[in-house]
Amino acid sequence: MNIILIGFMGSGKxxxxxxxxxxxxxxxxxxxxxxxxxxxxxxxxxxxxxxxxKLLRKTEALVAKDxxxxxxxxxxxxxxxxxxxAILDNFKIVGGKVFFLNAPFELIAKRLEKDKTRPLFxxxxxxxxxxxxxxxxxxxxxxxxxxxxxxSPEELALxxxxxxxHGL
Ligand code: S3P
Numbered sequence: 001m002n003i004i005l006i007g008f009m010g011s012g013k014x015x016x017x018x019x020x021x022x023x024x025x026x027x028x029x030x031x032x033x034x035x036x037x038x039x040x041x042x043x044x045x046x047x048x049x050x051x052x053x054k055l056l057r058k059t060e061a062l063v064a065k066d067x068x069x070x071x072x073x074x075x076x077x078x079x080x081x082x083x084x085x086a087i088l089d090n091f092k093i094v095g096g097k098v099f100f101l102n103a104p105f106e107l108i109a110k111r112l113e114k115d116k117t118r119p120l121f122x123x124x125x126x127x128x129x130x131x132x133x134x135x136x137x138x139x140x141x142x143x144x145x146x147x148x149x150x151x152s153p154e155e156l157a158l159x160x161x162x163x164x165x166h167g168l
Contacts, residue, residue, distance in 0.1 A: 100142035
């Protein structure tokens with residue numbers, strides 16, 4: 001069974017994914033990185049310049065298909081995968097447990113204050129509107145909700161590990 005990490009930009013999917021990889025010895029799949037590779041983009045900003053959000057969503061769907069049959073993966077998704085029902089439905093059907101890293105917007109805004117790598121997080125008001133729209137989707141797909149406060153990535157990895165083995 002795979003571990004799927006979902007959540008808004010800046011919720012810590014990548015850092016927690018790395019801590020989980022070190023803890024469990026599973027392989028880590030960074031969807032954003034693979035999406036960039038597949039579109040020959042150096043960065044997400046580069047990808048958006050080429051084909052906008054449309055290119056991102058189309059490539060995310062292709063990347064997800066490539067990993068759907070594999071086991072013992074930690075899949076760190078991009079914050080927008082919940083917009084395409086096929087992605088998480090398929091991950092779940094083949095045996096994936098979805099953990100929603102639920103960080104309050106204030107924490108995310110603080111973390112991403114100086115971030116220049118996320119084309120959909122350039123304006124705080126706009127980002128907050130996207131966050132509000134997405135919240136019900138994250139809740140819908142979550143098998144487990146991990147509330148993010150002050151825990152370290154390693155502490156969060158332990159919480160997720162427990163949740164993962166609990167269901168087996
Ligand atoms: C996006 C999240 C980003 C990346 C892209 C769009 C989104 O990933 O896929 O910039 O729509 O929420 P992270 O969640 O890893 O920042």
